[in-house]
Amino acid sequence: MSEGEKQMQRFALIGAGFIGAVHAASLAAHPGVRFELVYDVATDRAEALATTHGARAAADIAEVFDPDRIDAVVIGSSTDTHAEHLRRAADAGIAAFVEKPIDLDLAAARETVAYVRRSGIVAMVDFNRRFDRDHAELRRVVQAGEVGAVELVQLSSRGPASPPLEYVRVSGGQMRDQTVHFFDLARWICAADPVEVYVTGSALADARITEYGDVDTSVATLRLPDGGLIQIDSIRRTGYGYDERIEVMGASGLVESRRQACGNVVRYGGVSAVADGLHPGWFERVQPTYAAAMGAFVQALEDGTPPPVSLEDGLKAQAIAEAATASLRSGRPESIDYGSGAA
Incomplete structure (x- = not known):
């Protein structure tokens, strides 16, 4: 050997x-x-x-x-x-x-x-979207202070098709299953933990989802400790493909990780133009991030350093999801309890 x-x-x-x-x-x-x-x-x-x-x-x-x-x-x-x-x-x-x-x-x-x-x-949670090239560059810009103090963050998580009801039944609900990735992205980008969340939602794509106490269309508003706001819209079914994007407005500028098309060809004719559409599904859009996340974990093992996404990061995103689920049910803003063990 x-x-x-x-x-x-x-x-x-x-x-x-x-x-x-x-x-x-x-x-x-x-x-x-x-x-x-x-x-x-x-x-x-x-x-x-x-x-x-x-x-x-x-x-x-x-x-x-x-x-x-x-x-x-x-x-x-x-x-x-x-x-x-x-x-x-x-x-x-x-x-x-x-x-x-x-x-x-x-x-x-x-x-x-x-x-x-x-x-x-050494242990790491697979929040793979942190390893999206554009999202990571957006975070770098925010953390470098290039747009000033964060005042408003907008994130979209819009899937192309509703999952099977059998999956919905065991998923824990939209906040815990889908939006949790964007709760993690929001606190990672802002380097701050939201203190309060309010969620409203509806079942617009498939009314049967309400049998499991779930929704397929929702908007979550989170408040940061300094008063900055985060808004996340989560859609299980669109009519145009998978749509994921982030926008951060600061006191002195704006940075955006745009929606990504599946290609960059635009066909012009007369007074109209036809461009490539979005990826057909979430996996096609985020597939490279899985290998990147695994690579970061292997690198941490080789270097003897902490992995970039800790178990505590997983707990914090889950704590936000729990408060968001409670808000969806109560119709009121809910405080987020990170627990004494969260670091």
Whole structure:
């Protein structure tokens, strides 16, 4: 074994569904990773994904948490297993990269984070949109003070199609499932934690979603500690593709991460012009950010530095989502409780 091979991080993946397949591709392509194992309760699915990427399907999940063979685990399994797998990684002394949320129950998520932190392992939540090139440049401009003090932030999260009702039933609702990514983006961009949130919403695309206490069209307004405002519109179904954008207005200027078209060709004829439209779905728009997030996690392991998105970041975004869900139900502004354990 060469010196270069010794330095490679040995990874295992839990979950061979859609997001597991996304992470598998990132792991297999990363030059600093030895992609060793895939585990899924559906063994045929694990075997197929492992074969595709030159890994091996684990016969038992205990193999994933063997520190003699594995340095880090990617947790891309169902939401109800995230906390359990994080704890097992902590017990084994293995680094962990986990999909959000840590647990749908905020109190349970806080207990899990405290447990993991006591172990001292490296752990990161996959808020991949932080790794979007344009969003990151917008944040740099804001943090450099180039637009002055932040006064108004506007974010749009508009999906092309409503998810299946079976998914809605277990998702935790729009605030916890969709808008939570933009709660995280907002506090990351502003480097501040909102103190209050008010949400109003409707079921406009599919009235059946109300059977699960959910909405498909909503607007959330958040107040920052200094009085600055954040507005997030979340739409589950548009008629024109996937639309994601951010605008920050400061005291002395404005910076925008624009909506992205799927191409840059414009066809001119007479007095009209026809341009390429938006991406057909959210994944097509954000796909590169998954590999970038995984790359940042691997870099942190190699450098021995904290990962750029902490478990505490996950808790804070989830705390905002909980208050937003409460506001949606109460019809009133709700204070955001970050808990004594949030850092």
